[in-house]
Amino acid sequence: MNKTKVMIQVDIWSDVRCPFCYIGKHRFESALENFSHKEDVEIEWHSFQLDANIETNPEISTLEYLAKAKNISAEQAKEMFAGAQKMASETGLEMNLETSVVANSYKSHLLIQLGKSKNLANEVEEALFKAHFTDAKNIDDKEVLAEIAKFLGIAETEAREALNSSNFAAAVKEDELQAQRIGVRGVPFFVFNNKYAVSGAQASDTFLEVLQKVWQETSA
Template identity: 45%
Template sequence: MKVEIWSDVVCPFCYIGKRRFEDGLRQFGHPEAVEVVWRSFELTPDFRPVPGQSIHESLAAKKGISPAEGRRMNDHMAGIAKEVGLAYDFEHTVPANTFLAHQLVHLGAHHGRQDATKERLMAAYYTQGRDLNDVETLVALGTEVGLDAAETRQALAAGTYAEAVRYDEYQAQQIGVQGVPFFVFEDKYAVSGAQPAELFAEVMGKVWDEAQAAKPQLVAVAGQADGPICGPDGCD
């Protein structure tokens, strides 16, 4: 079963949704049968970080509210994150443009480390105050999940995976994604938002049951004895 997840590294509900989905995956009876594919989505692709600006001030400028109201909103979000075991540290969060970070996730996918790369970036941004605008920071984070530093630096400099990011975003437009996180199960069912774990488990169960029901059912011919066959241990 393939599950595609459109998200942004700096989307607070995307990290919360990741945890809830993971909880749902544990509740689902066949987690080993699920392939998770992370898709890129930039909430503010034209964002330009302002040196020294806090995340509270950045949110306030984006929404046209006061920095105090921005802080209040972030405090509320931190409370929601805590419910799923995430310790958001907004006092040290560095506002970032995520185009390069999304390219790093694609590089991670190329080496079979996509989920680990996604997790590392989200943790770095929300809980450790790492600057995702900085290429060397991204290189260091990549090496922590097993990526080669020289290859990572070269790929980010050359934009090797830039087109892959843009294609993910094009796909999001085609299927009408208005916000993230956005989950698509087997190109058939969609779930929008950081829904409860139980809902994710329910959807995966439904997809699984439908797939099993669609498998060809073999019916033995009545009254016929088994004929001679060959197997791994030889022929009868």
């Protein structure tokens, strides 16, 4: 008799504007590399906008925006940046927060949903994070997004259609509604087999412990 293949479903809510989502992604991936059953893990990315009302403005500095948005001093904002950049560096990521473009992430989420339909969500997420945090590109710019899609092997015509139509708007909305239903307040947010939740960019060891626990329970 064939044994039913054991699968671990990991649902991840994320926003490509969030530095801790980028860090959390790589910490989770590091845990996955050390998980002996990684081939049995299935990941699904979900859209989540930290601020749906943010206005794209390449003319102002991210430091200035953060200080104003959080009602803190420029010095406090710099300290926040330094903390995030230290975490990123320890995770092996280059993160240039002060030069990143203040941008609404909605169009990026449309591209992620297109990527999901082609089993390329992880690749699109990674490319968008790099574009925003490392390369200081405007992730609300359709030309930038079309170029990313093209680089990943997605037809430029398909990418432009996704960005210029409402084809994937319902998918973005459904992800956000689902997040509301399960009580997601911030990202990154990881859910394992609809049972265990991990919030934030936790240490790789934490993700590995959860993976092992879920595997033991599921295989038993």
